[in-house]
Amino acid sequence: MKLSTTELYDLIKRILTANGCSEEVAEIVTQTVYTAEVSGTLSHGVFRLPGYVSSLRAGWVDGTATPIVHDRAPGVVVVDGNNGFSQVAQRAGRPLVMEKARANGVAALTIRNAHHFAALWPDLEPFGEQGLAAIGFVNTMSLVAPWGGSRKLLGTNPMAFAWPRHNRPPLLWDQASSIMAHGEVLMAAREGRQLPPDTGFDADGNPSTDPARVAEGALNTFGRHKGTAIALMVELLTAGLGGANFGFQDKGKDVPGARTFNGGMTILVIDPGRFDDHLIERAEDFFAVYAQLEGARLPGERRHGSRARADAEGVTIADAQYSALLELLPANEA
C-alpha cells in the first residue's frame, strides 16, 4: 500500500483521536510516529500504533493529559506528564529549558509520570536545529539483563545525542543500551526471523535466539559490560534524577492491555555559544576530516535520505500492516 506523506500523517492522527487522544495530544504524538516512519526508523513508526492504542483503550495512558511544568532551579525544569505521553510533556517544558540553557550555558529537562513509546532522536532534533547540543536519556520497563546476569532488570534505556552543524541539519544519533532494540525483537518475532547468538535469554535465564522467548526473557546490553554501564547511567539520570518509576517499578505489567511504560526522561541541553565563539563552525573541520575516511559514515545520514524519498515518492506500508492499522479505527471511519 502506497501512501503520500499527507495521507500517512492523517491516518496516524485519525487513529489516535479515534482512541482517546485530544486534538492537541494527537497532533504531537502523530509527529513522532510519522517522523520515525518516514525516516526509516520502522521499529518506532506505525508499527507502534497498536501499542499506543492498546494502552489508550486500557486507560493506562491518558491521551488528554495536561502536563505540569515546575521551574525548579535556574538550570532545572521538571515536568510531571500527568500520565500522558512524554512528547506532550517535552513540548510543555522545551521553551523553558531552552531559555535556561541559553542563559546558563547548560540546563536539564526531566520528565516523570509520562509514557515514552517513540524513537528518541526526534526529541533532540529541535534543540540541534536551534543551535543547541543535547543529550537525551529514556528509561523503559525492565527488559535487559545487566552483563553477567541473565534476568531482566534494566530497560532498553536509549541514549541520544544532538550536535548543531553549521548550515546543515544537526548530527543526531539514538541507540538502545540493549544489544538490540525491543521493537526490533518484536519485529523479528512477527517476521519469523531468529536472533543472532548472544542477543539474550529466555524467561528461565537460558541463552536463546528465539525472538518470542527473548521478548519474554531478557536482552543483553550492547558491548558487553560497557553497555550495562550506559544502561545503569540512563536509569539513574531518568528515574533517579526525575523521581520517575524505575523499570522494575512498572505497574503496567498487571494492567490488561498496558503496552507502554510510565517512566522517566531527561534531556541535558548545552548552548555552545556560552562556552566560546565560533565553536560550531570550528567543529566542521573535524567533520570534514571524518567525511574523507573510507568506509566510515556519520550516524543519521541514512535518515535524511529516507525523509527526502518519502517526501518525493510517498511511503510504502505492507498490505497486512495497513489492514491492521485500519482496524484501529471505528468501523464507520476505516
Added chain:
Amino acid sequence: MKLSTTELYDLIKRILTANGCSEEVAEIVTQTVYTAEVSGTLSHGVFRLPGYVSSLRAGWVDGTATPIVHDRAPGVVVVDGNNGFSQVAQRAGRPLVMEKARANGVAALTIRNAHHFAALWPDLEPFGEQGLAAIGFVNTMSLVAPWGGSRKLLGTNPMAFAWPRHNRPPLLWDQASSIMAHGEVLMAAREGRQLPPDTGFDADGNPSTDPARVAEGALNTFGRHKGTAIALMVELLTAGLGGANFGFQDKGKDVPGARTFNGGMTILVIDPGRFDDHLIERAEDFFAVYAQLEGARLPGERRHGSRARADAEGVTIADAQYSALLELLPANEA
C-alpha cells in the same frame, strides 16, 4: 617488589619532581597515578610514568603550569590548562563548577590546552563524594577507526559517570570508547600477548591481532557502531565544546619524546538536590534489587577491594617495572 602505599606515593612524587614538576603539580599528578595503581587500574598507574616523564623531558607538557579559570556563564567554567596536566586544571576549576551546580542544578567544566594521561574515574570521584552526579568526557590523540572504516581518527575517548550513593562510596564507571584501552594494547605488546580478533587494524588498514601493529594502526570502537557514536559525542563535547585540539590536530606526533596529548575534557555536574528531595535515598531501592541479581555486578566494586587490600598489605610491583621506575630518577636519588 613490595611497597607500602606511602612508599609508592613518595616514589611517584619523587619521579615527577625530579623531572620538572613543581611541588604542587607533582602532588596532584601523584594522586591520580597512585589512585589508579592501588585501585587495580594498572593501565593508568605507574605503568604510565615513563610516558609522563618523556613528555616532561621533551618540554611537550609544562610541569609548572598555572591554569587560568574563566567564569564564562552561570553554568559554565572554562579552564585553560596552560599546557599543563589536566588534573591541575580540574583542581583549579572544581570549586567553581561545584558552586554553580549547586546554585543552578547543573553546570559544566570544560578544559582546553591540557594533557590528560590518567584514568578518568578518579576525576569524578570528588563530585560523587560531595553528593553530586557527574558525567566526564576526555578526548585523546587519534587512535581509533570509526565503525566501517579502518583508519584512525577518533580518540579512545573515555567517558565516565559518577552517581552519589546514600552512606556509601559513589557508583563510578569509566570506559574507553575503543574496544580496548590504548594502555591495555601497550601492556599486551610488552607482555607478548596477542589481541582478540576484531580489536583493530595495522597501519595499512588490515585487521590485526598483533598489539604492536594495532598500536601503530587503529583500534575498533566497542559495541560496533554504537561505540563510534559515543566516541563522536566525546570528541564534540570535549574539543568541540572546549575549543581544545581534536585528536587529528595533535601536534605531539612531530615532537620527539611527546607521549601525552594536549586535548580537552568536559565534566557535566548535576546536583540531584535541585531536582527533588530524597532522590539519592530513593535510588537505593534500585541498587537493592540490582544487588540481588545473580551474576550481575555494579561497576567499580572491584576497585574498592583493591584499594582496601593495598592499604592493608601494600602494593606489589614487578621487579623489572620497579627498576625501570628507578631509572626515571637522577642517579644520586635512585
